[in-house]
Amino acid sequence: MSIPDSYDEMPTPQTSVLAATPVRRKRWTERVPVIKELRQSVGLQRGMLITGLVITLLFVVIAVFAPLIAPYTWAQQQTADGHSFGTQQAPNALNLLGTTVSGFDVFSRVIWGAQTALLVIIAAIVCSIFIGIALGLISGYFGGWLDRLLVVVADAIYAFPSLLLAIVMSIVISRGQSTLGGGIMATAIAITVVFVPQYFRVIRSEVVRVRAEPFVDSAKVIGVPTTRILLRHVLRNSTRSLPVIITLNASEALLTLAGLGFLGFGIEATAAAEWGYDLNRAVGDVTSGIWWTSVFPGVAIVLVVLGVTLVGESLNDLADPRLRLRRRAGGRKKIAAATEGAKACDALSDRRESK
Amino acid sequence: MRCAERPEGVEVSAAEKNRMPADLAPAVAEIRDLKVVFATDDEPVEAIKGITLSAYAGEVLAIVGESGSGKTVTANTLLGLLPETATTSGAVIVRGRAGDETDIVHADHARMRRMRGRDAAMVFQEPSTALNPVYTVGWQIAEGIRAHANVSKKEARARAIDIMQRVGIPDAATRVDDYPHQFSGGQKQRIVIAMALVLDAGLIIADEPTTALDVTVQAEILDLLRTARDEFGATIVLITHNMGVVADLADRVIVMYQGDIVEEAPVRELFANPREEYTKKLLAAVPHVGQGKSADGPSSRRSAPRSGGGGDPVAERAQRDEAPEGSLIVASGAEIGYPGRFGRHAVVAVKGVDFHVGPGEVVGLVGESGSGKTTIGRAVVGLTTVLGGSLTVLGQEMRGVKPRTLTPLRPQVGFVFQDPATSFNPLLSIAECIAEPLIVHGRASGLQAARPRVNELLDAVRLPTSFGDRYPHELSGGQRQRASLARALALDPKLLIADEPTSALDVSVQATVLELFVQLQAELGFASLFISHDLAVIDAVSDRIIVLQQGRIQEQGTTAQVLGDPRDPYTRELLAALPVPDPVAQAERRAQWEAVRRH
Numbered sequence: 001m002s003i004p005d006s007y008d009e010m011p012t013p014q015t016s017v018l019a020a021t022p023v024r025r026k027r028w029t030e031r032v033p034v035i036k037e038l039r040q041s042v043g044l045q046r047g048m049l050i051t052g053l054v055i056t057l058l059f060v061v062i063a064v065f066a067p068l069i070a071p072y073t074w075a076q077q078q079t080a081d082g083h084s085f086g087t088q089q090a091p092n093a094l095n096l097l098g099t100t101v102s103g104f105d106v107f108s109r110v111i112w113g114a115q116t117a118l119l120v121i122i123a124a125i126v127c128s129i130f131i132g133i134a135l136g137l138i139s140g141y142f143g144g145w146l147d148r149l150l151v152v153v154a155d156a157i158y159a160f161p162s163l164l165l166a167i168v169m170s171i172v173i174s175r176g177q178s179t180l181g182g183g184i185m186a187t188a189i190a191i192t193v194v195f196v197p198q199y200f201r202v203i204r205s206e207v208v209r210v211r212a213e214p215f216v217d218s219a220k221v222i223g224v225p226t227t228r229i230l231l232r233h234v235l236r237n238s239t240r241s242l243p244v245i246i247t248l249n250a251s252e253a254l255l256t257l258a259g260l261g262f263l264g265f266g267i268e269a270t271a272a273a274e275w276g277y278d279l280n281r282a283v284g285d286v287t288s289g290i291w292w293t294s295v296f297p298g299v300a301i302v303l304v305v306l307g308v309t310l311v312g313e314s315l316n317d318l319a320d321p322r323l324r325l326r327r328r329a330g331g332r333k334k335i336a337a338a339t340e341g342a343k344a345c346d347a348l349s350d351r352r353e354s355k
Numbered sequence: 356m357r358c359a360e361r362p363e364g365v366e367v368s369a370a371e372k373n374r375m376p377a378d379l380a381p382a383v384a385e386i387r388d389l390k391v392v393f394a395t396d397d398e399p400v401e402a403i404k405g406i407t408l409s410a411y412a413g414e415v416l417a418i419v420g421e422s423g424s425g426k427t428v429t430a431n432t433l434l435g436l437l438p439e440t441a442t443t444s445g446a447v448i449v450r451g452r453a454g455d456e457t458d459i460v461h462a463d464h465a466r467m468r469r470m471r472g473r474d475a476a477m478v479f480q481e482p483s484t485a486l487n488p489v490y491t492v493g494w495q496i497a498e499g500i501r502a503h504a505n506v507s508k509k510e511a512r513a514r515a516i517d518i519m520q521r522v523g524i525p526d527a528a529t530r531v532d533d534y535p536h537q538f539s540g541g542q543k544q545r546i547v548i549a550m551a552l553v554l555d556a557g558l559i560i561a562d563e564p565t566t567a568l569d570v571t572v573q574a575e576i577l578d579l580l581r582t583a584r585d586e587f588g589a590t591i592v593l594i595t596h597n598m599g600v601v602a603d604l605a606d607r608v609i610v611m612y613q614g615d616i617v618e619e620a621p622v623r624e625l626f627a628n629p630r631e632e633y634t635k636k637l638l639a640a641v642p643h644v645g646q647g648k649s650a651d652g653p654s655s656r657r658s659a660p661r662s663g664g665g666g667d668p669v670a671e672r673a674q675r676d677e678a679p680e681g682s683l684i685v686a687s688g689a690e691i692g693y694p695g696r697f698g699r700h701a702v703v704a705v706k707g708v709d710f711h712v713g714p715g716e717v718v719g720l721v722g723e724s725g726s727g728k729t730t731i732g733r734a735v736v737g738l739t740t741v742l743g744g745s746l747t748v749l750g751q752e753m754r755g756v757k758p759r760t761l762t763p764l765r766p767q768v769g770f771v772f773q774d775p776a777t778s779f780n781p782l783l784s785i786a787e788c789i790a791e792p793l794i795v796h797g798r799a800s801g802l803q804a805a806r807p808r809v810n811e812l813l814d815a816v817r818l819p820t821s822f823g824d825r826y827p828h829e830l831s832g833g834q835r836q837r838a839s840l841a842r843a844l845a846l847d848p849k850l851l852i853a854d855e856p857t858s859a860l861d862v863s864v865q866a867t868v869l870e871l872f873v874q875l876q877a878e879l880g881f882a883s884l885f886i887s888h889d890l891a892v893i894d895a896v897s898d899r900i901i902v903l904q905q906g907r908i909q910e911q912g913t914t915a916q917v918l919g920d921p922r923d924p925y926t927r928e929l930l931a932a933l934p935v936p937d938p939v940a941q942a943e944r945r946a947q948w949e950a951v952r953r954h
Contacts, residue, residue, distance in 0.1 A: 214773070214777045218770065218842075221738070
């Protein structure tokens with residue numbers, strides 16, 4: 001509590017003093033996107049994030065190990081020794097969750113469906129992220145007529161319902177129905193058309209912000225070539241909000257896939273298991289009291305979307321210091337930082353900066 | 356007064372009673388053993404470490420300190436404006452004019468709302484954000500009146516007009532219906548002060564009330580605050596980092612350092628006889644007009660012989676505005692601005708200037724906001740466009756120049772930016788940032804090859820070479836600005852543009868950076884265009900001064916001549932408005948300034 005006896009140190013400690021104290025390097029747990037937020041989080045936000053992560057991890061594990069978990073393949077209508085399942089069977093020892101109207105095992109199809117979903121999510125994100133980032137970077141940094149054109153195109157794509165666009169794309173690409181690989185790619189590309197504008201807009205707005213930062217001016221003044229400015233100085237500082245959009249888009253990709261499948265533009269039942277298609281086939285069953293064909297694929301969709309969205313939303317909240325909950329200093333209560341606090345915190349941020 | 360010596364408990368000790376003014380009236384604001392802790396993502400930060408202070412009726416109590424000293428947190432505590440992340444302990448008491456007390460730490464919302472505005476009011480740093488842009492100023496003043504008293508709209512409006520007149524808004528009866536954007540920055544600050552005065556608040560907390568304003572406007576606002584004390588009888592708690600402002604306005608001063616009170620004394624005593632070492636250093640670090648290069652006398656105006664020619668002939672030539680042979684920057688009738696887009700007209704920020712920067716000389720470019728000084732600096736490196744006239748940099752005409760043409764010129768021109776926090780790429784280490792110009796211009800193949808030169812540069816700016824491996828946020832502001840200087844000097848430029856390099860720094864840090872700049876300039880002999888709004892800073896570094904006002908040069912000449920014997924009325928006003936960190940001298944200057952203003 002007492003003030004130091006000597007004032008050899010001005011508020012900014014002397015350089016020699018600072019040089020002697022090593023800087024604490026951040027551990028990897030404080031740098032990797034999702035894990036960093038997990039450590040930071042507290043209270044309800046932590047609960048949401050953990051729930052989301054558990055569901056998402058479970059989904060990924062099931063998808064990866066589907067061949068080991070599922071008792072049958074997605075298109076099997078009889079056991080290996082030739083014993084037929086029968087159609088629309090209620091859950092029993094042979095078919096844990098019953099069979100569909102086509103005589104497929106519901107449990108196996110739900111498990112294999114996870115794999116299809118994961119592949120589509122990955123393919124859709126990989127396809128759209130590179131195009132979106134490249135366009136956003138160029139458009140945001142150079143501005144001018146190209147920027148205006150791209151923004152108008154992106155807005156125009158927004159104006160269409162995304163599912164309609166995806167249907168058109170899937171018809172163009174695969175004439176509606178196709179095999180596992182082709183079907184997944186067709187769906188992924190259909191989703192890409194919808195997602196590219198999202199990545200484009202987010203990256204563009206970040207680039208427009210970063211472009212005005214003095215360090216970009218300073219690179220220009222030094223004479224750094226434009227491509228180097230773009231990659232080294234602008235792009236690396238513009239990817240802040242990507243993890244959030246990736247997770248939110250992942251859930252949207254899954255919903256679009258299921259929607260396409262439900263409307264009959266997805267993947268053929270014999271090519272791969274797909275939850276949306278199964279729901280489509282289960283429509284007739286519902287009225288006749290056959291609940292197992294619709295409930296399980298439906299629950300699978302809801303759970304995965306819920307899990308991924310929870311992760312995305314929590315990341316979004318945690319990325320914003322004004323929404324992030326913190327532990328109260330010295331107490332057990334948790335509080336959210338108020339906006340007006342920013343001014344009063346100037347002393348703090350100075351100190352945090354000089355650390 | 357050192358808090359550490361204070362006995363535990365909150366009773367007022369005998370020693371403290373002696374210190375109180377003779378009338379022994381209870382303090383208007385009283386803080387006892389206040390501690391404020393903020394929750395952060397890391398460890399909790401103790402911003403205030405148990406301070407005790409009182410402000411008495413009718414005085415101006417200045418709280419000074421550098422960033423991180425806790426002065427703003429103290430001010431915000433007085434109005435209960437701390438964020439939710441803060442935990443407060445101790446007692447903070449505000450006494451209204453009617454004699455009722457409010458304990459800020461424990462008061463509920465309703466009680467706080469009654470207290471705010473009526474007993475204590477706040478004047479913020481940035482007047483443009485303190486007023487709501489979608490309501491007229493009259494409405495905003497009336498809103499405060501009607502929140503605390505049951506008066507009719509008509510009555511509230513009349514009182515709003517009356518108070519606007521009293522704070523010096525001309526033609527208040529019609530301007531009461533204007534929106535904030537229709538007022539200048541100084542007028543907006545007057546209106547914010549009017550909002551504090553209209554409720555007759557006994558306590559006005561002014562948090563850096565003039566930091567966002569130009570120096571001539573600052574003088575007027577300080578004058579208004581003095582009126583608030585003398586005519587309205589308000590107690591003012593003034594939060595500032597500017598020693599000149601303290602000397603001008605304060606009655607009593609509290610010096611804070613890292614959340615603690617270092618020293619508390621009447622203003623004259625503090626400046627004449629600072630007791631604590633820290634206060635002495637802080638006062639010594641404040642730059643003074645007349646103690647820099649202008650004090651060297653006319654014989655050494657242009658002491659550097661390498662600049663070609665000795666004292667007087669050069670000085671005279673400079674005044675005649677003729678560029679000597681080999682000048683690095685020559686501007687003649689240069690118009691600089693922002694070209695219009697899509698059929699809009701171009702914005703001309705600099706309207707035809709003639710000046711030059713000779714080899715090895717430091718030219719200070721001084722002016723208030725909007726004078727075009729930064730625009731000129733940026734035009735020299737091609738960041739703003741020369742629209743008319745001619746601007747020649749190192750023999751290259753900048754009017755209509757293509758960025759590609761400038762590439763060979765880049766190594767010869769360095770640029771130091773205003774804010775060291777944002778002029779470094781946060782994802783690159785300091786060494787990578789300093790090596791960037793070396794790599795880009797082919798002086799080094801990669802970071803490894805550039806490292807010896809980087810270490811040499813770090814050494815030149817008095818930074819340990821190990822700092823190269825740190826990231827920009829791991830350095831303090833002053834260190835970052837030194838690293839920025841190292842980056843600008845990496846290619847051994849002939850010309851260095853420094854755009855307000857010290858305005859984002861604390862005074863003590865500013866002093867070391869300026870000293871370093873002067874030393875490096877003497878060693879390396881580069882020419883420099885030094886841009887600043889602060890005449891005292893310019894005085895410390897420049898050989899010659901150019902005074903700009905609204906895109907036009909008002910006066911240029913040697914430092915000694917411009918600061919010692921200004922010929923232009925605007926320069927005279929600038930000089931007179933600048934408060935000096937000495938209460939006795941400032942009292943005289945204030946009288947002078949009032950005389951200048953009456954002209």
